[in-house]
Amino acid sequence: MNWSEKITDFSNFLKFEKSFSDNTLDAYIRDIKKLESFATTELENVSPQNITYENLQEFIYQLSKKKISERSQARGISSIKAFFKFLLEEEYRTDNPATLLEGPKLGLYLPDTLSEEDINRIINCIDSNTDIGKRNQCILEVLYGCGLRVSELVDLKISNINFKENFIIVEGKGEKTRLVPLARSTAEFIKDYIQTVRSKSKINKKHEDILFLNSRGTNMSRVIVFIIIKELTQKAGINKSISPHTFRHSFATHLLQNGADLRFIQEMLGHSSITTTQVYTHLKTEELRDVILNFHPRNRNIAS
Incomplete structure (x- = not known):
């Protein structure tokens, strides 16, 4: 049994049976x-058939020394x-050496979000008089x-x-x-981009x-979208680590803040489990806590 063969088998299993x-x-491969x-x-070329629990522990230990994030570990x-x-x-x-492996304890992951003002600042930095600017504005409006x-x-x-x-069908x-x-x-931005920018492009038949x-x-590649957003964020003077996913998080957070039902947000985001979407309720809980601390009359009395 060699690694290459079993990794290929595992890859096919994940792709065709686990979808x-x-x-x-x-990421898994x-x-x-x-x-x-x-x-x-x-480990002197030990095979996947003979690798032990102790070997796996040593591998994980070596990973932890490389400053890899807990989430990646x-x-x-x-x-x-x-x-x-x-x-x-x-x-x-005939056995599973990974059964007793334990990962790092992860705290609650609260995704970074942008305020509506921040999003407007980023979009307003785009030169919409150029074809690339119109395309980039449309990208952010759709995100x-x-x-x-992404x-x-x-x-x-x-x-x-x-x-x-x-x-849209996603x-x-x-x-x-x-x-x-x-x-x-959003529909108007897409129509305008198609009619005034995309229609002038020489398009590859496959695309x-x-x-x-x-x-x-x-x-476009995912990397290019990351670069576009990074450059616009810096131009807008927003000192946060922003990615395309930040716009997705902001979309969900703003819907929840404005009264949308969590189940509806789950459907919109395409989460298979409601527990994945529930992270946004923690964002709202933090917001409610701040409101109470800042505006409840009892707390105002203490502060004064």
């Missing part, structure tokens, strides 16, 4: 390949657990207006936009599709249905 998204699949490298160089351990569970179930091993993941944004198809009924994680309502203002295109007429 992992490409990004999640890549990347984690296992790190373990393979460790087993090859540090936790995901790495999940990848290892899934890999050896797969080997056990497929009878490549914030529809709460899309992978969903760059793969968004024109054929999946229904301007008559004002909704192809999300695990090849799951969902309908997301399209605000009238004729993709909404957002780069200068070569092909779909």
Whole structure:
């Protein structure tokens, strides 16, 4: 049994039987390949069939010394657990050396968000008189207006936009599709971009249905969207670590703050479990706490 063969089998299992998204699949396989490298160089080429619990503990210890974030360590351990569970179930091993592995204790993860004012400041930094500026403004309006993941944004198809009924069909994680309502203002930005910018582009035939295109007429990469947002954030003078996902978090937070039901937000975001969406209730709880501390008459009396 060699690593390359079993990693390929594991990858196919995750893709075809577990319906992992490409990004999640890549992360899991990347984690296992790190373990393979460790087993090859540090453990005298020990095979996945013979690696032990102690070996895995040593690997995790070495990872922790490399200043890898606790969240990345936790995901790495999940990848290892899934890999050896797969080997056990497929009878490549008679035991599971990863059963007793424990990941770092993670605190509650509260995503960074932007205020409506911050979002307006970022968008107002865009020169909308240029074709690239119009495209970039449309990108941010769709990210914030529809709460899309960046992978969903760059793969968004024109054929999946229904301007008559004002909704878009989003192809999300695990090849799951969902309908997301399209605000009238967001729809207008998309129409304007298509008519005044995209219509002038020389489009690669394979990407004729993709909404957002780069200068070569092909779909944009996730990295380029990150760079665009980073540059605009710096230009706006906002000192936060902002990514495309921040607009998605802000979309959900602002909906909740304005009275939207959590189940509705879950559907909009494409979360398979309500527990994933419930993190936003903690954001609202923090906001309510601040309101009480700042404005409740008893607290005002103490402060005075």
